[in-house]
Amino acid sequence: MKPKLAVFKFASCDGCQLQVLNAGTELLALADAVDIAWFPEARSAGRPGPYDVGLVEGSVTTPDDVARLQRIRADVRYLIAIGACATAGGIQALRNRADVDEFKRAVYPRPEWLATLPTSTPVTEHVPVDLALPGCPVDRQQLFAVVRALLAGTRPLLPGHSVCLDCKRAGAACVVVTQAEPCLGPVTSTGCGAVCPRMGRGCYGCFGPAATANLPALAEMFATLGISREDTARRLRGFAGNAAPFREASDALA
Amino acid sequence: MPSHERSRTIHVEPLARVEGEASLRVEIRNGALVDLKLSIFEPPRFFEAFLRGRRADEAPDITSRICGICPVAYQMSAVHALERAFAVRIDPAIRLLRRLLYCGEWIESHALHVHMLAAPDFLGCDSIVTLAARDRAAVERGLRLKRVGDAILELLGGRSVHPVGVRIGGFSRVPRRRDLAPLREALLRARADAEACLAWVAGFDLPQAEAATEFVALRHTDEYPFNEGDLVSSAGLAAVQTEFEDQFHEYQEAHSTALFARRQAGSTPYFVGPLARLNLNFDHLGDDVAAAARATGIAWPCSNPFASIVARAVEILWAIDEALRCIEAYEPPAAPAAAWEPRAASGSAVTEAPRGILYHRYDVDAAGLISGAKIVPPTSQNQAQMEADLRRLVPRLLELGDDEATRLCETAIRNYDPCISCATHFLNLEIIRS
Numbered sequence: 001m002k003p004k005l006a007v008f009k010f011a012s013c014d015g016c017q018l019q020v021l022n023a024g025t026e027l028l029a030l031a032d033a034v035d036i037a038w039f040p041e042a043r044s045a046g047r048p049g050p051y052d053v054g055l056v057e058g059s060v061t062t063p064d065d066v067a068r069l070q071r072i073r074a075d076v077r078y079l080i081a082i083g084a085c086a087t088a089g090g091i092q093a094l095r096n097r098a099d100v101d102e103f104k105r106a107v108y109p110r111p112e113w114l115a116t117l118p119t120s121t122p123v124t125e126h127v128p129v130d131l132a133l134p135g136c137p138v139d140r141q142q143l144f145a146v147v148r149a150l151l152a153g154t155r156p157l158l159p160g161h162s163v164c165l166d167c168k169r170a171g172a173a174c175v176v177v178t179q180a181e182p183c184l185g186p187v188t189s190t191g192c193g194a195v196c197p198r199m200g201r202g203c204y205g206c207f208g209p210a211a212t213a214n215l216p217a218l219a220e221m222f223a224t225l226g227i228s229r230e231d232t233a234r235r236l237r238g239f240a241g242n243a244a245p246f247r248e249a250s251d252a253l254a
Numbered sequence: 255m256p257s258h259e260r261s262r263t264i265h266v267e268p269l270a271r272v273e274g275e276a277s278l279r280v281e282i283r284n285g286a287l288v289d290l291k292l293s294i295f296e297p298p299r300f301f302e303a304f305l306r307g308r309r310a311d312e313a314p315d316i317t318s319r320i321c322g323i324c325p326v327a328y329q330m331s332a333v334h335a336l337e338r339a340f341a342v343r344i345d346p347a348i349r350l351l352r353r354l355l356y357c358g359e360w361i362e363s364h365a366l367h368v369h370m371l372a373a374p375d376f377l378g379c380d381s382i383v384t385l386a387a388r389d390r391a392a393v394e395r396g397l398r399l400k401r402v403g404d405a406i407l408e409l410l411g412g413r414s415v416h417p418v419g420v421r422i423g424g425f426s427r428v429p430r431r432r433d434l435a436p437l438r439e440a441l442l443r444a445r446a447d448a449e450a451c452l453a454w455v456a457g458f459d460l461p462q463a464e465a466a467t468e469f470v471a472l473r474h475t476d477e478y479p480f481n482e483g484d485l486v487s488s489a490g491l492a493a494v495q496t497e498f499e500d501q502f503h504e505y506q507e508a509h510s511t512a513l514f515a516r517r518q519a520g521s522t523p524y525f526v527g528p529l530a531r532l533n534l535n536f537d538h539l540g541d542d543v544a545a546a547a548r549a550t551g552i553a554w555p556c557s558n559p560f561a562s563i564v565a566r567a568v569e570i571l572w573a574i575d576e577a578l579r580c581i582e583a584y585e586p587p588a589a590p591a592a593a594w595e596p597r598a599a600s601g602s603a604v605t606e607a608p609r610g611i612l613y614h615r616y617d618v619d620a621a622g623l624i625s626g627a628k629i630v631p632p633t634s635q636n637q638a639q640m641e642a643d644l645r646r647l648v649p650r651l652l653e654l655g656d657d658e659a660t661r662l663c664e665t666a667i668r669n670y671d672p673c674i675s676c677a678t679h680f681l682n683l684e685i686i687r688s
Contacts (some may be wrong), residue, residue: 002631010297011297011299012322013319013320013321013322014321014322014323014673015319015322015323015325015326015415015416016322016415018322018323018366018415019415020371021366022400022402022404022414024397024398024400025397027397028383028386028393028394031386035431035681036383039381042370042381042382042383043380043381043382043383043384061299062297065297090299090319091299091304091316092299092300092301092304092321094304094616095300095303095304098303098304100300102303103300103303103304104300106300106302106303106306107298107300107302108298108506108513109432109505109506109507113506113508113511114298114511116297116298120299123591133318136319136416137322137415137416154311161573181305192413195412195413195418196412196418196426199410199411199412199418199419199426199427200426200427200484201418201421201426201427204315204418206416209497212356226362231309234307234308239319
C-alpha cells in the first residue's frame with residue numbers, strides 16, 4: 001500500500017499548493033511514490049482518510065473553519081502547515097488590526113450576507129502540526145525535501161538562519177549597503193534563496209521571522225536609512241506580519 | 255432520466271480542478287428550469303479594504319497574493335494603474351519585458367488549465383495522474399510547457415509563484431541580452447510542444463453550444479493585447495480603459511461571496527477570457543498562429559464556450575512566438591525603472607489576465623498612501639455568463655443521465671478556468687428534477 005497524501009486549503013491564494021503542481025516531472029515521481037488521495041485542485045473523485053501525510057494551506061477566517069481543521073487533524077498522521085497563511089495568518093491577517101465589519105461594508109454592498117470571523121489566524125494556532133513551513137509561497141524544494149524525508153522515515157531538518165546569511169553565501173550585493181534600500185533579510189527566515197536581494201530589491205519578510213531575529217536592531221538600521229517608525233511598522237506588517245515577533249515589534253514602533 | 259421519478263436530489267462528488275470553493279444548484283421541474291445558482295463561497299479576504307493605508311508601491315506585491323496562479327496579472331494591472339496616477343512614462347524596453355513576463359504567465363497558467371484541469375473532462379479521467387497512466391507523453395508535454403512559462407517568470411521575477419521583480423516604473427533588475435539566450439533555446443524547443451498541444455485539444459469531442467454572447471476584451475491597434483488597448487466587445491462596445499466603471503457594474507447576490515458583474519447598458523452578462531480575446535483580436539495572431547488556429551477546424555470567431563480550451567491552446571502557441579519576438583527585439587533600458595514621485599491622484603488600468611480583463615483602480619493621498627482601491631477580477635465578471643451558459647444547457651441536461659449531466663455542468667464551468675482562489679475546492683453539484 002502506497003502512503004496516502006492529502007492537500008487541504010483554507011483562506012489563501014492557492015500559490016502554495018500550486019508549488020506541488022509546479023514540480024513538473026517530480027510531481028509524476030511523487031504520484032508514483034504516494035497515493036495522492038485528496039487534492040481537489042488537481043483531481044476529482046478524492047478518497048476519504050485517514051491519510052499518512054497532509055499538507056494544509058491557508059488561514060482560518062470563517063466560523064466553520066476550526067471544526068473542519070480539527071477533523072483534518074484527526075484524519076492525518078503527519079500534518080504540515082505550508083505557507084505564510086497557514087503558519088502566520090497571511091496578508092489577510094491585516095484585518096486583525098481593523099474593524100472587520102467596516103471591511104465588509106467597504107468591499108460588499110450587502111455585508112450581512114457574509115459569514116466571516118473578525119480575525120485571520122494560522123492553522124498552527126488551532127491544532128498541533130508536525131511541521132510548519134513558512135513562505136509566501138512555500139519553497140518547492142523545501143516542501144519536497146520534507147515530504148521525501150517523511151516518506152523515508154527520517155526527521156526533516158529545517159534551517160533556522162536568516163535570509164541575510166543566504167545572501168552573503170550567494171555573493172549577492174547587499175541592497176542596504178549598495179542601494180540604501182530597506183531590507184528585512186537580517187530578521188527573515190531562510191527558504192527563498194534570498195530571491196529579493198538577488199533581484200536587486202529589499203526582502204519583504206514573506207518567510208516570517210528568523211529564530212535569531214533582532215528586531216530592535218533592524219528598526220535602528222531602518223531609521224538610519226530615513227525610514228519612519230510608522231513605515232518600519234508597516235513593513236513588518238506584511239505577509240507574515242501576524243507572526244508574534246513581527247507583530248510585537250511593529251506594535252512597539254507604532 | 256426515468257419519467258416516473260417525480261422529484262430527485264442528486265449529490266455528486268465535489269467538483270475539483272477549479273481554484274476555489276463553489277457549488278451549483280440546478281432545479282428542474284416538469285422540464286422547466288425552476289432555479290439555477292452558481293454559488294462561490296470562498297471566504298473573503300478584503301484586499302480592497304486592507305490596501306488602504308499601505309504605500310502605493312506595495313500594491314503590486316500585495317495584490318499578487320489574490321491569486322497564486324496569475325500573480326503577474328495583478329502586478330501588471332497595479333503598476334499600470336499607479337503609473338497612470340503618477341504620470342510615469344516607462345521605457346520601451348520595459349514595455350517589452352512586461353509583455354515577455356505576461357507571456358510567461360499565460361503559458362504557465364494555460365498549460366496548467368489545459369492539461370491538469372480541463373483535459374481530463376474530455377478524456378474521461380479524474381486527474382492528471384490517471385491521464386498520465388493513459389497518455390504519459392501528453393502529460394509530460396504539458397508539464398514541459400508549464401515549465402517554460404515558469405522559466406520566464408523566474409528569469410524576470412526570481413520565482414514563478416509571487417515573482418518579485420515588478421515595480422512601479424519598471425523592474426527591480428533587468429536582464430542583459432545574453433541572460434535571455436537559454437530562455438530563447440527553451441522557447442524554440444517548446445514551440446513544437448505547443449503545436450502538438452493545439453492539435454491534441456482540437457481533436458477533443460467538444461459539446462456544441464453556439465449562442466449569442468457578448469465577448470469583451472482589450473484591443474490594441476497593432477498587437478495582441480496585454481497591458482494596453484481599448485475595451486471592445488462583439489456587441490460594439492468601444493471604450494477607453496479608464497471608462498471601465500462606466501461600462502461594467504458589479505453587484506452582489508446572496509448566494510455568492512464573489513461579486514457578479516454585468517454591462518451597465520442592458521444589465522446583461524458578458525464573457526471575458528481567451529475565447530473573447532481570440533474572437534476580437536484574431537487579426538493580431540500573426541500568420542503562422544492564425545493558420546494553426548484555422549487548422550483546428552473551428553471557424554473563428556466562435557461563440558461556443560466549449561471552444562475555450564482550444565482558444566487557450568492557440569494562445570500558448572501565440573505566447574511562445576511573442577516571447578521569442580520580445581527576446582529578439584530586447585535591448586536593455588538605460589535604467590531598470592523610471593523614477594517617480596507619489597502624489598495625490600487616482601489611476602486605473604485594465605490588463606489581460608490569463609482568464610480575461612482585470613481592472614484595478616487606486617486613489618492615493620499626498621503622502622503616497624492608498625486611500626481607496628477597487629479590483630474587478632475576470633472570474634467575477636464571468637460569473638453571470640457561466641450561469642447563462644448553464645441555463646442554455648438545461649434542455650440537454652434533461653436528456654442525460656446524472657453522471658453525464660454532472661460532467662457537462664462541470665465542463666461548462668471549467669470553460670472559464672474559474673479562479674475562485676479561496677477555501678476548499680468543491681463544487682457540490684445538486685440537481686433536483688422531476
